[in-house]
Structures are given as C-alpha cells and as structure tokens.
Amino acid sequence: MSKLKSVSIHQLERYPVYLKYLNNLNQDGVRNVFSWMLSEELGISEEQVRKDFQAISTISGQTKRGRVVIQLIDDIETFLGYRDTTNAILIGAGHLGQAFLNYDGFSDLGLNILAAFDIDEKLIGKTIIKKLFFL
Numbered sequence: 001m002s003k004l005k006s007v008s009i010h011q012l013e014r015y016p017v018y019l020k021y022l023n024n025l026n027q028d029g030v031r032n033v034f035s036w037m038l039s040e041e042l043g044i045s046e047e048q049v050r051k052d053f054q055a056i057s058t059i060s061g062q063t064k065r066g067r068v069v070i071q072l073i074d075d076i077e078t079f080l081g082y083r084d085t086t087n088a089i090l091i092g093a094g095h096l097g098q099a100f101l102n103y104d105g106f107s108d109l110g111l112n113i114l115a116a117f118d119i120d121e122k123l124i125g126k127t128i129i130k131k132l133f134f135l
Helices: 010-025 034-040 047-054 069-080 095-102
Strands: 087-092 111-117 131-134
Touching: 010 034, 010 047, 010 069, 034 047, 047 069, 087 095, 095 111
Parallel strands: 087 111, 111 131
Antiparallel strands: none
C-alpha cells in the first residue's frame, strides 16, 4: 500500500459508486471498461475518473483496451479495506440492531459482528442467527 498516492475525501466518496457500477458491468459480462463509459454513466469527468483509478490501481489502463473490470473491482475493494476483516461488537440489539445482525452483506465488506450487547432483559441471553446477547 505504500505505493498508493493519497486521496481526497471526494475520491473516497466516489470509489463505492465506481465499485457498484463495475460490479454491475461484471455481472453483465463486460470485461473491459473505459473512462468515458464511467464518465457518461456517473456524470464524472473522464479526467477525474482516470485520476481516481491511477491513485489506487495496480495496473495502468491501456489505450483502445481500457481497464479490466475485474482488476478494477479488486483494486477498489482492496483499497477500501473490503479484503480485510474487522471484528466488531454491536451496542443495542433492538429492531435496528437485529437487522444489522441478520444482514449477511457485512461480511462481504470485511465486517464481522461477533456479538451484541443490550440492557433489555428480554434480549439478554437470546440467540439470533448464532449471535449471543450479553448484558
């Protein structure tokens, strides 16, 4: 990671948008993507798209070939830390807390919720989707 350039908060906000678009392209079977494609679809200048990818990509884009979609997905997910796993606990196991516990998508984002804590006596000791609640 030491080879990566520093990025702005605006770039950090754009990477998940790029990732969603690239995942859709990948699901549609698109193998290569060009800056102009993302520019038109997402309303971001081509120059900005290129600069954003240059900051995090492990491989440069190629004239007339663009960039490999799956490689860009990997680069963005790695940069955003989706490849790392962070263990967490949840404070509050009410309706919203239980929704978080039941959401499987967090593991795809590198978040592993180990347990939840709540002061509601009805929830203490209750297991929801293999998650144990404590006081």
